[in-house]
Amino acid sequence: MERQFQLNLKKSKLKFSVTVTLKKDVLDPQGKVVLNTLTNLGMTSLQNIRQGKFFEIDIETKDQLEGEKKVKEVCEKLLVNLIIEDYKINKL
Amino acid sequence: MERQFQLNLKKSKLKFSVTVTLKKDVLDPQGKVVLNTLTNLGMTSLQNIRQGKFFEIDIETKDQLEGEKKVKEVCEKLLVNLIIEDYKINKL
Amino acid sequence: MKITNKIIENHGLKKEEYKNIQKLLKRDPNFLELGIFSAMWNEHCSYKSSRVHLKNLPTQGKHVIQGPGENAGVIDIGDDDAIVFKIESHNHPSFIEPYQGAATGVGGILRDVFTMGARPIALLNSIHFGSPTHPKTKNLLNGVVSGIGGYGNCIGIPTVAGETKFHETYNENILVNAMAVGHTKKNKIFYSKAKGIGKSVVYVGSKTGRDGIHGASMASAEFDENSEEKKPTVQVGDPFTEKLLLEACLELMKDDSIIAIQDMGAAGLTSSSVEMASKGDLGIELNLEKVPCRENNMTPYEMMLSESQERMLIILEDGKEQHARKIFQKWDLNFVVIGKTTNSKNLVLKYDNNIEGEIPIDALASKAPIYNRKWVKKKVSKNKFDFKKLKKIKLEDALLKILSSPNHSNKSWITNQYDQMVMCDTVQRSGSDAAIIRIHNKDKAIAVSVDSSANYCKSFPSTGGKQIVCENWRNLIAVGAKPVAITNCLNFGNPENEKIMGEFAECIQGIKEACEFLDYPVVSGNVSFYNGTNNKNIYPTPVIGGVGIIEKLSRPINHNLKKIKSSLILIGKTFGHLGQSCFLKENYSIIEGMPPEINLVNEKNNGETILNLIKKNLVLSAHDISSGGLIIALSEMSMSSKIGVKIEKPKMLRNLNEYFFGEDQGRYVIEIDQKNLVEVEKFLKTNNIYYDNLGITQPKYFEIEGEMKLDINDLFKINEQWYNNY
């Protein structure tokens, strides 16, 4: 029973990923420090590093479009600070 | 002259992305709180959220394999805490 | 680029102002020059609407080393110690991006303090949000608090006091004021006045990016519906770099390499270079191609107007470059000589040796516009508020209602997010009337507090102005400190509106009277106008930040009750003033009447007498009575110590609500050991102090005889729940 139930659940679940990055021109203090450190560690061929966030989101739906719409809502409501960040959604 | 130089630079640069995620059995307090908050905001169809990190890395090289090797080194040397995190490299 | 009317307007310059620029330059400005004028002539940098009023404030006193006009004020606290402090607003940026807005507000005020050679030792803040039910409030509160903490915690300076208030007047325009306090030696104060010709002008700190270009003009314009769409590039704070900058600057300040130093705050490179030159009556020449930039292809316009954080401009003595460079390199910071002082009295901007702009310094500074704007006096409201018409309410219910309201709830949800202990000199943390910070390695301390009362100021600005100075004074007294000087942040609406300008002028009048009488001068401050949206202006909200001295730290005082069976005494006369009170607002939603009167003579006498009692070691704990009246003060003393009280009903026949909730000014509650009661009463009588014996302390219960009796733990729970449930 339980397994069957889980299988059903699985079926109706879609997985998305979201990457959130700082907008161009916005200072990325983390990236700056990480790049410096790596350069000091001898990784001289690095030109640039920018750090962002990554989310994996499971949504209860069978419909990819609906799923995407919901993920978008999640992003704009909470995950992303639209004033300084951009984001991208991917279906996994 | 200067422009030519910049063009050369551009040619020999590869862009990679790295996603770093917490290992499965590691508690993700951030993801948990985010999920709770979103559920409270009425997004009930969310099943799970896990939060990780995302990096965009520019490497000075023409060779994809070499680039990947370097990015791997960057990850293991600094970006990733292998005790609790997994990572994935993508060519952009 | 041709300068069109549209461009002029976008730079926030009025037509007449533009004509004035043409006259001063004897030609049209180019785009870069226009940008520079707009940055220097806007309200934020020029104080054009406020100056005529600000100059009325008392700024002198026997403790004052440096009054307004420098990066921060400086006072003498005895021995060879000096305290440097200032408050500043970051309202507009915090509304747009609460975390970064508040964080960079903290970063900015810290730079103001350490540019003067002082190591920051305490941070304070005054934050005002809209109604808790407003959809934006929660997010703004969260963002601002974590931004303040994020910056202060990381740089390692304790955030020790503040105030947090909610009112719908701030729905679309929150207030975020940050105050920093630093310590230095009297002979180690650094100023921004340039001296000498041909001296190196050095850029240190972070690189310049396209952050907040035109931030200063934004802070000088009202919001409209589009502001949120416009979303100008916000500044991102980097407290880590600021920590390095702080240490590097203090290291360089150990000797006398620095002639002048100025942080790059609002209007960045422009205002810092112009101010240093203007104060020294010199010219300055910058080679902009040398400015360290974060992005490619930045234009001179962008460099001059960028508000990137964590940067400073230094004028060095001859031959000190190598020495200074070494220090900044040690701390991994940029260090570039970008120009020199000249005798031309012009700001000359070059890029690869081409002159991109040239403006007489005085046109940007002393000849900037000054307006004596029209203002109208506040009328006394005629409708006398009739207390008899109100529905009856039980004392206990009214008390609980107030204690559970957002404005009176326990603030530990906020203060627990701030590191209050780092530096290990915090004698009194948040939660009492003022925080106490020990001077490192010494047995003396300073007390600090910030206060505002927008309600009072709105209903009658001149009384409100007086009241906030007095309340701030009282908060310092209550921890046993002698109040010395204040800084002030004047948050107001649109100064082009005569009523708003009236609120401004009259609040300042009130502040002035109180400061003069209490010998409590103003040594620094900041004005923030245009707080409002679509012609709706915020309540006038001047914020006072005060600093007092505690000569000897033998026994610091706070408002936690100390033991059972001691006597409680109410200092100051109770008339039962309920106009503008928290009692009416929270229980009846009535906001009516005049604010309580201030009697400066009593104020001073009461305060000084309490200070003397504390010095004589006769006071166990003390608390001033402010919003909510006597009963709130008593309950706060109880809750913070978990010691109860047993209060007698007032002897004279009177309305209990007026007695317990009245907000009459100049009052305190003090706790006295029974064995000292006679001595204390005698002292009060000889000093002509009006006082009432309230009752005694007891275990466990908060009790008003014959009226109510509550377990303190329940009181505490009610006082704590609001933030945790919000």
Added chain:
Amino acid sequence: MKSSVIVFPGSNCDRDICVALEKMQFKNQKIWHKETSLPKSDLIVIPGGFSYGDYLRSGAIAGKSLIIREVIKAANAGCLVLGICNGFQILTETGLLKGTLLRNKNLKFINRDVNIKVTNNKTNFSSDYKLEQVLKINIAHNEGNYFTDKNNLEILKKENLIAFKYCDEKGNITEESNPNGAIENIAGIYNLKKNILGMMPHPERMIDKTISNTDGINLFSSLLNH
């Protein structure tokens, strides 16, 4: 006794720990992170703060610094090492201590006095405390939520490597008394040889009655008596 306090860019409790050590009569010196060698010392302290801004992960970048290699060498040779707060985070990043410090469960910075219980008083760091003694100590951190896998948790318990646990005033280990969500209320741990201690609470903040209390003193006196 000779002590060395390592200072990273962004360290901010370095002065506080130095004051404490000097007050307790240690012969103390500060070591700047760019140094490539360590003076001979009996105790090395990695102080609290935000080394390198705590960017990336708290303690991660300091964990790769040059001076840390020297610390590792010294630690392996038996030198006593104390990591407080950010210092604890750095020690886990270097692998000298097992486990890791995740974000506080409420995702907020927490600064307040909490109660912790001495769970092992047989070490060089704790011999002047009583077993099960309850201390009131200040915490101030964003990432103090100690986490480790089951395996290591077993080892920690079996080898008596748990130094302190968050508890209530009476010493009960409860969920309410756990400020940050740390696994089994763990506030501090030792390495196998018990010459390295990492802890989130700040003992250096608790040595002066005027400021707080003196519950931190015995940690330093234990070290002195060792």
